Amino acid sequence: MSFSTFNQGVSEMTSLTYREYKIHQVGEVVWEIPRTGKMRVPGRIYASREMMEEILKEDESIQQVINVATLPGIQKYSLAMPDIHWGYGFPIGGVAATDVESGVISPGGVGYDINCGVRLARTNLTLEEVRPRLDRLVSRLFQNVPTGVGAHGALHKLSKKDIQGILKKGAAWAVENGYGRPEDLEFTEENGRLSTANPEKVSPRAIERGQNQVGTLGSGNHFLEVQVVDQIFDPEVADALGLFLGQVVVMIHCGSRGLGHQVCTDYLRVLNTAVHRYQIDLPDRQLACAPIDSREGQDYLQAMAAAANFAWANRQVIMFNARRAFVETFAIGETELGFRLVYDVCHNIAKIEDHQIDGQTRRVCVHRKGATRAFPPHHPLTPKAYQHVGQPVLVPGDMGRYSFVAVGTPRSMEETFGSTCHGAGRVKSRHRALKEGKGRDLIGEMRRMGVLVQARGMRTVAEEMPWAYKDVAQVVDVMHTAGISKKVARLKPIGVIKG
Amino acid sequence: MYRILSHTADIGLELEAETLESLFREAAEGWRALVLEDSPVQGRQRRRLHLESTNLEDLLVQWLDELNYLLATEGWVPAAVRTIRLNQEAGRWQLNAILTGEPFDPERHYIYFDIKGVTYHQLNIVQEQGGYRTRVIFDI
Numbered sequence: 001m002s003f004s005t006f007n008q009g010v011s012e013m014t015s016l017t018y019r020e021y022k023i024h025q026v027g028e029v030v031w032e033i034p035r036t037g038k039m040r041v042p043g044r045i046y047a048s049r050e051m052m053e054e055i056l057k058e059d060e061s062i063q064q065v066i067n068v069a070t071l072p073g074i075q076k077y078s079l080a081m082p083d084i085h086w087g088y089g090f091p092i093g094g095v096a097a098t099d100v101e102s103g104v105i106s107p108g109g110v111g112y113d114i115n116c117g118v119r120l121a122r123t124n125l126t127l128e129e130v131r132p133r134l135d136r137l138v139s140r141l142f143q144n145v146p147t148g149v150g151a152h153g154a155l156h157k158l159s160k161k162d163i164q165g166i167l168k169k170g171a172a173w174a175v176e177n178g179y180g181r182p183e184d185l186e187f188t189e190e191n192g193r194l195s196t197a198n199p200e201k202v203s204p205r206a207i208e209r210g211q212n213q214v215g216t217l218g219s220g221n222h223f224l225e226v227q228v229v230d231q232i233f234d235p236e237v238a239d240a241l242g243l244f245l246g247q248v249v250v251m252i253h254c255g256s257r258g259l260g261h262q263v264c265t266d267y268l269r270v271l272n273t274a275v276h277r278y279q280i281d282l283p284d285r286q287l288a289c290a291p292i293d294s295r296e297g298q299d300y301l302q303a304m305a306a307a308a309n310f311a312w313a314n315r316q317v318i319m320f321n322a323r324r325a326f327v328e329t330f331a332i333g334e335t336e337l338g339f340r341l342v343y344d345v346c347h348n349i350a351k352i353e354d355h356q357i358d359g360q361t362r363r364v365c366v367h368r369k370g371a372t373r374a375f376p377p378h379h380p381l382t383p384k385a386y387q388h389v390g391q392p393v394l395v396p397g398d399m400g401r402y403s404f405v406a407v408g409t410p411r412s413m414e415e416t417f418g419s420t421c422h423g424a425g426r427v428k429s430r431h432r433a434l435k436e437g438k439g440r441d442l443i444g445e446m447r448r449m450g451v452l453v454q455a456r457g458m459r460t461v462a463e464e465m466p467w468a469y470k471d472v473a474q475v476v477d478v479m480h481t482a483g484i485s486k487k488v489a490r491l492k493p494i495g496v497i498k499g
Numbered sequence: 500m501y502r503i504l505s506h507t508a509d510i511g512l513e514l515e516a517e518t519l520e521s522l523f524r525e526a527a528e529g530w531r532a533l534v535l536e537d538s539p540v541q542g543r544q545r546r547r548l549h550l551e552s553t554n555l556e557d558l559l560v561q562w563l564d565e566l567n568y569l570l571a572t573e574g575w576v577p578a579a580v581r582t583i584r585l586n587q588e589a590g591r592w593q594l595n596a597i598l599t600g601e602p603f604d605p606e607r608h609y610i611y612f613d614i615k616g617v618t619y620h621q622l623n624i625v626q627e628q629g630g631y632r633t634r635v636i637f638d639i
């Protein structure tokens with residue numbers, strides 16, 4: 001890696017070298033890898049200069065941006081958000097849009113945890129009101145929302161009909177069955193349902209892995225947090241989203257559990273064969289893909305949509321059970337509590353969307369792997385209540401520092417296929433975090449930071465300690481500076497439940 | 500021989516063995532060490548497995564997926580690979596194995612990692628003088 005600087009306009013721009021590739025700074029926080037070799041489009045990375053240096057030192061993620069640029073039908077750029085890190089095939093933080101007629105769909109561009117996502121609910125309660133009973137609230141949440149590896153049993157055993165309903169209807173199934181309100185759907189990306197879902201394309205094995213897991217968090221970096229709005233950057237937008245300083249909110253981060261993992265596993269195998277059938281030349285096997293209009297491609301898209309619906313039903317049921325925990329702990333009525341969904345976003349998904357390319361509206365398949373949709377004000381898919389401010393973007397951080405709320409902008413449509421960052425990303429391996437946490441009272445340390453943590457295993461707590469993560473503020477700031485998503489509020493955790 | 504690889508956000512195994520059978524055996528051992536660490540597992544029950552694929556890498560992914568599946572859906576934990584045979588017939592690889600193990604018991608067993616999937620990333624079984632080697636990365 002080497003740096004050189006040159007003047008472009010008023011500000012000083014940098015060029016750097018990665019292996020045989022040149023990377024040019026093309027904006028304050030935008031870097032471009034010109035098209036060479038088998039790349040069909042250039043690569044573009046959103047990052048500060050300091051981040052860029054880290055990214056180049058750290059791992060192979062830049063090579064993965066280059067690899068993705070070779071996919072058939074890819075449009076404009078192979079993109080990476082500032083939380084880019086090494087993934088499987090696609091980098092995490094990667095965005096790629098492929099033409100629906102000439103392009104491919106790749107399960108590696110979605111990831112194993114299909115429709116992993118984040119949902120934020122607000123309350124009328126303030127920190128002062130919640131603090132005295134926080135202990136009780138966190139215990140109640142821990143009772144109501146099963147966590148940990150293989151967590152199950154949030155709902156009574158579901159029938160085959162129920163599972164079909166969940167796979168077809170997503171969050172709407174949960175609402176129809178009493179787990180939430182119809183208006184929740186309005187504040188969920190895609191209204192909590194991809195209509196292209198076909199349960200028949202989901203293997204019995206995937207259904208078996210997921211059937212007891214609706215309403216559960218799972219393990220790893222997934223969480224449910226009680227947070228406080230501790231900073232507002234844009235009062236007008238915060239007000240439109242119903243957020244105010246000192247307000248207690250709930251953030252839920254999880255996905256499609258075992259069902260989604262199995263769908264990905266099943267279709268990677270199918271698409272690995274398809275690669276040979278359609279004679280697609282790939283630099284990495286994990287990029288396995290098929291033409292979007294092929295049988296294999298359509299089968300995956302339909303199964304992926306069903307798994308995405310499963311994830312929405314999952315987060316809807318978790319939110320319902322979290323609301324119950326508030327009602328039980330504070331013994332107050334629903335009106336007084338004012339528990340309302342602010343928004344629900346997915347950050348591992350492939351979507352068929354319309355975007356402007358070379359002055360024309362084109363239908364593309366946008367792969368977002370560790371990237372969040374960030375649609376602007378007045379977009380038809382931005383909820384009615386948020387038409388004037390834009391679609392909310394939820395960016396979770398680590399359990400000690402903070403998470404962010406932002407909104408999408410018109411620039412995201414011009415530059416990133418309506419996408420922005422999704423989180424912090426690890427800075428220390430689980431192994432190293434575990435080693436550093438050994439013999440320490442981590443729950444006590446978190447309590448002294450003002451965060452009450454309840455988890456199934458101490459191991460997860462050690463792996464997820466704040467110092468194992470990058471500072472998410474830097475990630476959000478890059479996208480704010482780039483004008484892709486605008487910061488609205490910062491949320492500080494006070495209570496956490498984990499696997 | 501297996502060695503556990505720990506990257507920033509991932510975990511995997513580096514495998515080396517004299518025969519293909521022992522490479523697959525080591526993979527299962529490594530999986531057990533990662534997922535269950537030193538949880539004591541008794542070989543009270545037997546499971547017969549039959550897997551097929553056109554290539555060895557895919558067969559290895561299937562083999563490890565099968566262990567994940569048994570744990571995730573049937574709550575069954577493996578103690579050891581009792582027998583394992585690999586052979587190639589008409590261009591297809593076949594694996595026949597007998598595993599010993601027992602139902603998951605929360606009193607004695609602790610699951611350390613929820614493996615979402617076995618990836619094909621950098622997966623390449625290489626035959627060298629004196630044996631085979633590969634690495635396999637898990638998404639967790």
